[in-house]
Amino acid sequence: MNKSRCPHCGVKLGNFLYADACPRCHEELKHNTKPLVPAQKKDPQKENLWPVRIFFSLLRLVES
Numbered sequence: 001m002n003k004s005r006c007p008h009c010g011v012k013l014g015n016f017l018y019a020d021a022c023p024r025c026h027e028e029l030k031h032n033t034k035p036l037v038p039a040q041k042k043d044p045q046k047e048n049l050w051p052v053r054i055f056f057s058l059l060r061l062v063e064s
Helices: 050-063
Strands: none
Touching: none
16 A cells, blocks of 8 residues: 655655655655565476477478
8 A cells, every 4th residue: 555655754755656765765665665576487397288389390390
């Protein structure tokens, strides 16, 4: 939930309502900061589903 005032210095955020830091005191606004979530890595050992394998084999056949 976004707050209209900075919890540290009390300044009205106005256009900076969704900012990660206060424009006056430059303190981080914890309620606007999202934790970064790393993307899942693709497993090279995992096989594709059979429709996907067929599609790519047909694609290679048509392109050759």
